[in-house]
Amino acid sequence: xxxxxxxxxxxxxxxxxxxxxxxxxxxxxxxxxxxxxxxxxxxxxxxxxxxxxxxxxxxxxxxxxxxxxxxxxxxxxxxxxxxxxxxxxxxxxxxxxxxxxxxxxxxxxxxxx
Amino acid sequence: xxxxxxxxxxxxxxxxxxxxxxxxxxxxxxxxxxxxxxxxxxxxxxxxxxxxxxxxxxxxxxxxxxxxxxxxxxxxxxxxxxxxxxxxxxxxxxxxxxxxxxxxxxxxxxx
Numbered sequence: 001x002x003x004x005x006x007x008x009x010x011x012x013x014x015x016x017x018x019x020x021x022x023x024x025x026x027x028x029x030x031x032x033x034x035x036x037x038x039x040x041x042x043x044x045x046x047x048x049x050x051x052x053x054x055x056x057x058x059x060x061x062x063x064x065x066x067x068x069x070x071x072x073x074x075x076x077x078x079x080x081x082x083x084x085x086x087x088x089x090x091x092x093x094x095x096x097x098x099x100x101x102x103x104x105x106x107x108x109x110x111x112x113x
Numbered sequence: 114x115x116x117x118x119x120x121x122x123x124x125x126x127x128x129x130x131x132x133x134x135x136x137x138x139x140x141x142x143x144x145x146x147x148x149x150x151x152x153x154x155x156x157x158x159x160x161x162x163x164x165x166x167x168x169x170x171x172x173x174x175x176x177x178x179x180x181x182x183x184x185x186x187x188x189x190x191x192x193x194x195x196x197x198x199x200x201x202x203x204x205x206x207x208x209x210x211x212x213x214x215x216x217x218x219x220x221x222x223x224x
Contacts, residue, residue, distance in 0.1 A: 034213075041217075043218050046213065049211055099146065099207050099213060105155040106155065
C-alpha cells in the first residue's frame with residue numbers, strides 16, 4: 001500500500017526564518033510527486049509536480065526537490081502570507097493511475113511577523 | 114472562468130436523509146474527482162470519473178454514489194446519511210490526471 005508521510009505536522013517560523021518541510025513516500029515506480037497549498041476554508045491549490053530524483057522546481061520563495069525516497073519543500077525568507085497547510089501527494093502505482101492520488105496529512109505552516 | 118464550483122457550501126442533515134452535492138467545471142477537463150477531508154485522515158478519494166458517462170470507486174466509496182451525465186458536472190449522492198459522513202467534501206478536475214484543480218469545498222454535518 002502506498003504511504004505518504006509528511007513532517008513536521010506543524011511548523012512555526014518567524015518572518016524571514018528559512019526552513020524545510022518533508023514528504024517521504026513508499027511507492028514502487030514513482031510516477032510523480034505533487035505539492036499543494038491549502039488555505040483555511042479553501043480547496044488545495046496546485047504548486048509543483050516533480051517526476052525524477054534530482055529534479056527541482058521553484059516558485060517565489062518556495063523550492064521543491066525530489067530524491068528517490070522523499071521530497072522537500074524549502075521555504076526561503078518566508079512571509080506571513082506563506083502561512084497555510086502544505087500537502088504532498090503521489091499517484092497510485094501500477095497500470096494507469098487516472099490521477100488517483102494518495103495525499104499526506106499535511107504540514108501546517110505558520111509564519112509570524 | 115469560474116474554474117471548479119461546488120454547491121452547496123454548507124449543509125446540515127439528519128441521519129437517514131439523502132442529498133446530492135453538485136460539482137461543475139468550465140475547463141473542459143476529462144477527469145473529475147470527489148474527495149473527503151477529515152482531521153487526522155487527510156484527503157481521501159471517494160469516487161472519480163475519467164470521462165462523461167464513466168465512474169469508478171476510489172479509496173472510500175461506501176455510502177456514496179456518483180454520476181457524470183455531462184462532462185462538466187460530477188454529482189455525489191448520499192442515499193442515507195450517517196454521522197460518519199460528517200466531513201468537508203472537495204471536488205477536483207484535471208485534464209491529464211496530474212495537476213488537479215479543486216473546488217472550494219462543501220462542509221457537511223450529519224446529526
